[in-house]
Amino acid sequence: MGWQVVQWVFFVCLLIRMAQVGFSGPGRLLAWPMFSRVSHCLMDLRDQHDEPINPWLDIVHQDPGMNGWELSLYLTYLREVRGLRAHGTVTLVDHTGRQTLTVRDGHVVV
Amino acid sequence: MWWFEAIADGFRQPHASIQVCAFRVVLAAAMLFKFGYEHRRGGWRYFAPDSFVAYRFRREHPDLPVDQTRYRILYVAKIAAAAGLLLGVFPRAAAVVAGIWFLFELTYDRKYHTAFLGLCSLFLAFSPALGDALTYRTVLAFFESPVATVLAQEAARTRVDIFAQVLLVLLTAQMYLSSAYRKLRSEHFMSGAALHDFAGSLHRDRHAQVYRDTWYPPLMVRHLIDVPVPVARRRWRGPAVATVGAEFLLPVALLVSVTYPVAVAFGALMHVAFTALLPVRLVPFSLATVGSYLLFADPARVMAWLGWL
Numbered sequence: 001m002g003w004q005v006v007q008w009v010f011f012v013c014l015l016i017r018m019a020q021v022g023f024s025g026p027g028r029l030l031a032w033p034m035f036s037r038v039s040h041c042l043m044d045l046r047d048q049h050d051e052p053i054n055p056w057l058d059i060v061h062q063d064p065g066m067n068g069w070e071l072s073l074y075l076t077y078l079r080e081v082r083g084l085r086a087h088g089t090v091t092l093v094d095h096t097g098r099q100t101l102t103v104r105d106g107h108v109v110v
Numbered sequence: 111m112w113w114f115e116a117i118a119d120g121f122r123q124p125h126a127s128i129q130v131c132a133f134r135v136v137l138a139a140a141m142l143f144k145f146g147y148e149h150r151r152g153g154w155r156y157f158a159p160d161s162f163v164a165y166r167f168r169r170e171h172p173d174l175p176v177d178q179t180r181y182r183i184l185y186v187a188k189i190a191a192a193a194g195l196l197l198g199v200f201p202r203a204a205a206v207v208a209g210i211w212f213l214f215e216l217t218y219d220r221k222y223h224t225a226f227l228g229l230c231s232l233f234l235a236f237s238p239a240l241g242d243a244l245t246y247r248t249v250l251a252f253f254e255s256p257v258a259t260v261l262a263q264e265a266a267r268t269r270v271d272i273f274a275q276v277l278l279v280l281l282t283a284q285m286y287l288s289s290a291y292r293k294l295r296s297e298h299f300m301s302g303a304a305l306h307d308f309a310g311s312l313h314r315d316r317h318a319q320v321y322r323d324t325w326y327p328p329l330m331v332r333h334l335i336d337v338p339v340p341v342a343r344r345r346w347r348g349p350a351v352a353t354v355g356a357e358f359l360l361p362v363a364l365l366v367s368v369t370y371p372v373a374v375a376f377g378a379l380m381h382v383a384f385t386a387l388l389p390v391r392l393v394p395f396s397l398a399t400v401g402s403y404l405l406f407a408d409p410a411r412v413m414a415w416l417g418w419l
Contacts, residue, residue, distance in 0.1 A: 007121050007236075007273050014277070022288035029229070032289040034222050036296035038304040040311035056318050058162035060219045070166075077165045093307050095298035 039094035041066035045103060047084040068092065071101075072108060079106040111365050112408045113279055121273040125409035126416050127242030128265050130234070130275055131198070134205075135244050136401030137230055138196035140394040141208060144227070145189055147390055151321050156218070157181035167218040174217065184211060195231075198245025205235035223395035229281055230398055237274035242267045265416040275405050282402040283361035290357035293350070300354070302346030309387060310335050310342075323390040349383070356380050364406040374403050 194204030212228025
């Protein structure tokens with residue numbers, strides 16, 4: 001009987017959480033907006049020695065979906081950890097459209 | 111519908127153990143596939159001190175004390191858990207360990223398929239039937255008795271606590287409904303732009319990918335990717351609308367006995383299409399989701415069918 005009460009409580013809490021998170025708000029667990037907010041970061045970057053930088057070597061594979069904050073974090077990582085000061089262009093593709101950014105000396109400048 | 115009756119009866123309904131055990135095997139296979147391809151793509155080194163993954167993790171979760179050593183302990187534990195789940199060795203504990211791994215994985219790699227596999231694993235741990243059928247003991251028994259006899263014995267095993275199955279059906283149904291609702295509200299998706307951006311970006315980056323995971327046939331590239339944006343979006347709109355419709359209908363169609371076989375075939379076809387967009391990463395998700403269709407089947411009918419066999 002005690003176990004059944006636990007099951008009922010868990011079930012009701014889960015139902016409420018599923019209704020809350022599943023259909024509104026940005027929640028992670030139990031929210032499933034797959035493909036409805038697609039974002040990609042197309043990078044064309046080189047380091048200070050003019051060697052190409054391939055982000056696919058650093059990211060979790062198949063995870064090019066960076067936003068502006070993550071791009072900035074990646075450039076900081078390249079500077080702080082790898083000692084690389086990137087330059088080139090980055091195209092952010094998301095629900096707002098395409099935005100091309102210029103990167104100079106390891107920072108986004110436009 | 112059996113699902114509502116099971117809830118009304120306080121999650122007590124006779125069911126064949128082999129039904130949930132078959133899903134256990136599919137889920138474990140999905141996990142092992144995922145762990146295998148991630149390992150090949152450098153998963154073991156994700157938390158190396160100079161890696162971007164570890165750098166981002168430390169920035170986002172400064173309070174979580176996970177370094178390379180602890181990461182690798184968890185890494186070995188996840189593989190042991192998936193193997194345990196597949197073979198039915200301490201399956202409930204294995205399901206909990208795998209579930210905890212997936213929750214951890216979400217802290218450094220947020221993916222919806224990871225969340226789905228993790229929740230499936232944790233909910234599966236509620237089932238007392240996990241070790242009743244399709245385990246390493248089944249394989250050992252094949253050496254002593256005919257395969258049909260062994261499977262018939264396991265198919266005859268029943269349990270009454272159906273809580274885990276109720277939860278897993280609810281999870282898949284909520285996942286489809288939530289996904290359909292959010293897609294419907296997304297102009298980016300409904301216009302066809304999201305699918306075009308997604309396929310187009312991966313196609314554009316195809317040569318930069320160290321491990322080639324996506325490949326689109328030339329016919330698809332000519333007609334759906336390398337075309338003017340308005341044309342491409344118009345062509346992707348049909349599949350986008352069809353996906354939303356299918357995701358809204360599938361949960362109900364899977365629960366109704368009459369439409370169940372058609373829903374299974376249609377759902378499987380839909381997941382084949384999803385997987386074609388992202389062939390490697392979506393295989394585990396598609397396996398787990400289509401595998402969960404096993405749990406939508408009316409337990410009474412499954413028992414009757416197994417008895418008839």
